[in-house]
Amino acid sequence: MSKLSRRQLITAGLATTAGASGLAVAAALARRYGLIPPDAGGLYGPGETLTYAAQRLLTRHSLAREFSAGQISKPPFANEVSPLGDDFKRLQQGSFAAWRLAVDGMVARPAAFSVDELKSFPRRTQITHLACEEGWSYIAEWTGVPLSHILDVVGTLPQARYVVYRSFQPDWWESIDMADALHPQTLVAHSMNGGSLPVPFGGPLRLRVPRQLAYKSLKYITRLTVTDSLKHFGKGLGSSEPETGYAWYAGI
């Protein structure tokens, strides 16, 4: 190996300093603008942060593509879910009249809504693509209440940064940032392809987050919690998915 000249040493030193301070500035900016995902620790943190930050900057206001009625998949495919249990069956036998969606956390007026109440709220209908991380997908028409409307009704406090949502299945919970929570296409969906949302597809209520993969569109939602930090939910990784090895952000 050739001996390093002073010039090479100075250049390398300057480059290293510039690189390190560049990274530090980037990290500080990312934290400041909320571009660090909750599962950013660990081996895959750098890649996850780059993906989340880049996609947030590119897609903050973008709308998921909507399709024509002729493009609806016939029939759609419902991924298998673990058994729902007797409590769910009892609710189902009562046509989900006793189902409640509780909204709490950093809100002015915590509330619990029945499915019928939600069906009486302003609704949005959209034909969107639902893609599973496994690689398959289908297109369906979804009708529901924009999550932003529900958040308006309960009065989200200004420090809100995430909405945590839970499934009737106790092991399943998710969260999204406010960019997705307030996005006009993020729905608490109660209907699909013109009828009530079928149970295999998440009925009576499913959150639809069409700009992320299907596992963010949690089935059987029972509770929304508005929060400024995900630290105290589960292991603090943002949702149950990172606890089983999957990324919190699923925009890709």
Place this chain on the structure above:
Amino acid sequence: MADSTYGAVPASAAPLAAPRPRHAAIVRLTHWITTLAFLALLLSGIEILISHPRFYWGEAGNVLSPPLFKLPIPASRATVPTGYGYVLPDQNGWSRYLHFQSAWVAVLTGFLYVVFGILSGHFRRNLLPARLSLREISAVIASHLRSRSAAADAWSYNVLQRLAYLLVIFVLFPLVIWTGLAMSPAIASAFPPAVTVWGGQQSARTLHFFISIALVVFLLVHLVMVWRSGLRARVRAMITGRPPTPEERT
């Protein structure tokens, strides 16, 4: 400051003492980083693929829709009908994390390499063919088929190699990144034409698979050529930059 006489002496004397490196330091560095990233992408890509070894054309596709084709392999999901009586373990969690992290490494490294390649004249000097003639291309193929010494003697890329490298750097890598991004629902929302130009998200997934196959074929041919033309000397040249001595060129 950097041009002090003390610093300038070894810098100007060095080129006389040492021969010009076979590959520039940036080329060597980016080559091996890309190698690692590509192997990680390949491994994690295969893991993700086996959760749904079926391919479709158009926007949407699932086990209830007719596939364009399916791979005759077992799957890591019970919902996929494969004909095998067992289901492989689910490895998608870390595979997806690793796939996207490696993709970032490959993209950023590739960016550095392309900028360097343009500014330094690396592409112009080493990769752009001087002229394109079918006669020359067929002569190269014939000489490769005839003897291994033709490959071993050459330390400047022939027209076929130049075309292959250009294809990989400027066509296959950009396409595999593009079709990968076209599967992202977030990217699809921001840049719909990036998806529709392929005919839909499932088409992009199918093309992503075929372009990956093309890259693997390139890798295999590349390995065979390096093997045939003197593995040790070639690998050392790509690690240290030192060109081989004449007796090593056999």
